[in-house]
Amino acid sequence: MKNVRKSKFLWASAFIISLGIAGCNIFNPTESINIKDGDADALTYEGYKKIRSNEYSEAENYFNKAIAADSNHSQAWFGLMKATLNRMLNGTQETNVFSLLAYVNSSRDSKVPFSGMSDEVAGQLQTTIDSVNVIADAFIERDKSGKTDGIVTYKTISEGYMVLQMMKTMLVLRKTTKGMDGCSLKKGEENSCDMASVLNNLKNDPAETVESFNAVFKTCEESPESMTKMFDSYLQGFDNLKDEAQRSAVSSMCGALAQETEEAKNNEDQQTKTLNIIIGQFGYSDILDDDGDGCVDEELYDGEDNDGDGEIDEDVSDKTNEIEYDNDMILKNVAAGKTAIKDLRVVKRAAPNEKYTTVDIDMNGKTVSETNSELDREWKFIYPEYKNRVAAGDHRFVFAAGIIFNPENLPFEEYDAYKRAVAKDTHYPPAYDLAFRKKYIGGCWVNYNEQRFMQWFEGRN
Known part of the structure; x- marks a missing residue:
């Protein structure tokens, strides 16, 4: 690789x-x-x-x-x-x-x-x-x-x-x-x-x-x-x-990114999300929660919503992770003229590199190590086989299986606005305290205590 x-x-x-x-x-x-x-x-x-x-x-x-x-x-x-x-x-x-x-x-x-x-x-x-x-x-x-x-x-x-x-x-x-x-x-x-x-x-x-x-x-x-x-x-x-096949793949990938950037040109919130996707192409992550759901770099660059919060690739993980792509499926998608990012970045298997063994994605106080069962939670799909993920419409990692997003069932626009506001609330003391985040956003915030909440603000200012 x-x-x-x-x-x-x-x-x-x-x-x-x-x-x-x-x-x-x-x-x-x-x-x-x-x-x-x-x-x-x-x-x-x-x-x-x-x-x-x-x-x-x-x-x-x-x-x-x-x-x-x-x-x-x-x-x-x-x-x-x-x-x-x-x-x-x-x-x-x-x-x-x-x-x-x-x-x-x-x-x-x-x-x-x-x-x-x-x-x-x-x-x-x-x-x-x-x-x-x-x-x-x-x-x-x-x-x-x-x-x-x-x-x-x-x-x-x-x-x-x-x-x-x-x-x-x-x-x-x-x-x-x-x-x-x-x-x-x-x-x-x-x-x-x-x-x-x-x-x-x-x-x-x-x-x-x-x-x-x-x-x-x-x-x-x-x-x-x-x-x-x-x-x-x-x-x-x-x-x-x-x-x-190479030429078609390049054109398809660029087309997908062209569409992303075209849709984002006049939408401020979409711009940040789109830049996260592009930054993933460079192979660098920031090890931060970029979308306000409390989860840290939980998404692969694969065009899928891996944590079930409705966002796609918003926290892009470092591309030097041990990610194995399904090249046979990608070739079939290219031949079929499919151009969406999810069709060109089909993930067969995901595992952390050395840097990510120390990242607690869901902030439950446990990080990945060779002897830690949390590896199954944070780096394996609920449905390991891609075809099964597609059939079930579920691309989540195991860590997200028991997490509830939008626990108050707010209208999507209102919930999304809260998440965006929290993502920008980077100075301590915050405008939105931990109790607010747990109640109205849910997600990985349910795993935080006050000590971990303080850690969320580190390196942001």
Whole structure:
């Protein structure tokens, strides 16, 4: 079984893989292009000549005139993206298209992406990405609705566009680490911040983060080739898939995540839940109760509700746990065109890694050890066989069998609001005391005493 931590920072590696295999894309400003005679054609041709001579502002002027003459001219849109990207990146002495790779390479040895980049350059890069995205998004919308000539398409620019969105998520992650202990952004200083904390800090700005991820996954779904190598390196069992099966699996996984992020873009509560799911892809957990049910990291990243509280993957367990996936079932699901996360992460068996032997998931005062029967409660399904879990509609772990969620039978919206409020009630003394949590939320709160209740707040502030 693979160890998904073979690289220090997945997104940096994905960036390098995508940029390295990208051919004709917005990051390559020098390729030739054949232009026919005509007004928009001639303007576009002049624009590409200016790009080749590094006169980016003049190139933008030509491409804008070409689009004004013929808004269907895809090569003019393509050129405008290239010219804008290069002109804005070259606005600082430190940054150009090629130096970005050096920044990302240095980030592979750090837990913070773009760790050696100054705030000024990071701000310029953010502005550049936003400016190019305005052009790219307008072009993609036109391409999808058949309002371009089809010479250059969304698929043509997809690899470069995906890299832009990856950079945007990396900049968001960089921003969230400012002020965190050990998360130095200064070149040459040691970076010792905890990666789980870094990733979970993405939730401090969930709307921007979800939007960036959504663009990445939507592009990956439609053009999965550039992400296939990354998935082969990080997803357990993925290396068993070959050729078209691999491509279908990547597209399906990205599609599932694209749908998750699309639904979350305008829903604050959904954003945090979605980010938990994405964080699970990185292989890091926070060993916290993220949804307010009192249970700690009780969910596997499998698209199922494993504790019966109505939430899916809200407390994502570390993917280096001894989780065995049912690859035969996953292959059948891919062949059948199934795209839900639960169909692509079919768990055959789950067991804790060394770190999780000291985690008391249900907070009953007992942790897992080799001689402890609690292993059966916290790490085994009530129905061990996946087909039986599906037939019974019950994907719970044994520890949740005797736990009652929503003991007062409140309307779902009211109960969910209480849980959300409790999850955010992280300062001691709390606004919602233990008696309230036991009465109105139930769940694992029934196992807490005052000492364990105090432990719940540790590491949250």
